[in-house]
Amino acid sequence: MSVRKVAELAGVAPMTVSRVINTPTKVRPETRERVLKAIERLGYVPDLVASSLSSKRSRIVSALVPTLGNPMFSQVIQGLADTLRAADYHLIIGDTRYSAKIESALVLEMLGRRPEAIVLTGPVREERIRKALLRAGITVVQIWDLQPGHIVDCAVGFDNYAAAVAMMRHLLGRGYRRLGFMAIVGDERARERQVAFREALAQHKLKPTFEALPSRFDPAYDPTDEFIRQIEQHPETDAVFCASDMLAHLAIFACQRKGWAVPGRIALAGFGDLPLSAKIVPSLTSIRINQYEIGRRAAEVIVQRAGGLRPRTLVQDLGYEIVERESTAPP
Amino acid sequence: MSVRKVAELAGVAPMTVSRVINTPTKVRPETRERVLKAIERLGYVPDLVASSLSSKRSRIVSALVPTLGNPMFSQVIQGLADTLRAADYHLIIGDTRYSAKIESALVLEMLGRRPEAIVLTGPVREERIRKALLRAGITVVQIWDLQPGHIVDCAVGFDNYAAAVAMMRHLLGRGYRRLGFMAIVGDERARERQVAFREALAQHKLKPTFEALPSRFDPAYDPTDEFIRQIEQHPETDAVFCASDMLAHLAIFACQRKGWAVPGRIALAGFGDLPLSAKIVPSLTSIRINQYEIGRRAAEVIVQRAGGLRPRTLVQDLGYEIVERESTAPP
């Protein structure tokens, strides 16, 4: 099944079939009809692989995220997929499982598919990879974090550090002084929030009561148990900043089991503003990032670039919003 | 940058370069080294598009899911992606947004990429699509639901109906008699659970107190509000079967706000056993489906098929497990 077969049946040249598919207006309506009928009759589905090779336009974008298990990233992917599909692109995805090594290998693999753009989560640290990306000459969009020194081409995201600082301002503003911090171990992107946490405390001449890095995989560091352990060891703690809403949810449940009032005994704040955070009891103070919009904007940049435009802004800061809810009501 | 360039630099024929990449053992070690050095020096990345066209093996699998927003499906995708990558395949994804129309269009688009297999969520209803899939002659794996009449080729999943029946047996066994049902509107896959709900009640000569289909998008049918409305209108209700854990979580929070004891005033059961369900207070009775495993097995079938094997079983029922927790403790 090929253009040639269709062309034969319709009594035209292969090239005309190609035109019917790609630039229908350039074919006389009656010819077009004849070709369309032949396509229909044969159940012909154009081979995009051949098309990609010949036209040097793959209409493929590949995206790498740390994990699809985290709803934050799947939101981004959804924003990407929706917008790209509307522009006739397809999305190849890879999950790096938070590993820089897997990420590097994946980037090279992906480049083999000759995508027109590649979407990466966070910074590009390896020089080898940066070089390969530049040599490929394709659009590179880095999403999520906006770390100045590490941007290869374009970036769409928000300032992780500033967001965490804003949350600390909120907590300190509410009068909390004995603060703890929790983040999933290995989450590179939480690191900056931890730095912000420390520095904000230092500015007020305060010290963390604890900084815990529980694991989702190692049962010895189960987030719930770890939270309880830390609070019991540091009972003076009056608020905990969790680097992700999921952790904060677990902390709320742990408090319920223990009979610790939230807020009252302990205030809790999260990051990411998952849908559940507005509904949970008590509702969770969090930092809202418009994930879907990050994906949508990234796709937009890609489509614009493909259309030959140089987008005005190479770095788009979509900002964040502190959503104040019950879990951090004044003590 | 092409095999020819590399071949020239290494002083061999293009074909030898191809062999170094695909079947290294068929090349004398010293020749191989020379070629590898040339590849390294030029930063050559083989063009998989050309390779696909020429070899008629795209090493691409495409997967369609209703949404990536639902952690259940992203788990499946992750299982797929991990296993496929280990076998040197790439994954193209599409989300159908629960729309049969989008799904059909996507299937055709995807076929254009000449994937070696396509993964679909649930049944194939349109005859046109079924035909196109058969004509493409590729492996079709339907995941999730195992509906007998709708399987094109292979299927990996569980029996939705049986799972819901088992949950009803559990609820009735615990003595609950005045049952309500909730599912997100438009969720095709919840439909069977609803049927099971009704039939199980009918067998006990019972009638549902209510069946509600809230929406995640239409604020007039916000799941939380809808749940409260239904309970207030049908105060005799002593248990609610939610077609997804997410709904059950929202219901728990609604009960907390209203001061309704769970269990006690109302028992709640979910579906899917999200990680949070074990942690929430009260912990949620649910039906566990091993999502990741569904993805893994689907990938396994695909890889086996590609290797020329006909897998023993075309339909793999991975089963389910009723996880009894606090939310349905006896009244």
Added chain:
DNA sequence: CACACATATGGTACCGGTACCAAAAGGCGC
């Protein structure tokens, strides 16, 4: 040492589209 045979490498055509240019057909003014 000739022969059969395995191993290593090369040459050529082809996968199924499309870019590019040439040619034919149609439209219009004078």
Added chain:
DNA sequence: GCGCCTTTTGGTACCGGTACCATATGTGTG
């Protein structure tokens, strides 16, 4: 009717790999 320009269609080569077969080189045996 002729020339000129636009629109429509066709022919050919090529994208960058690999299948297939031919050829060259090495290996063991009687």
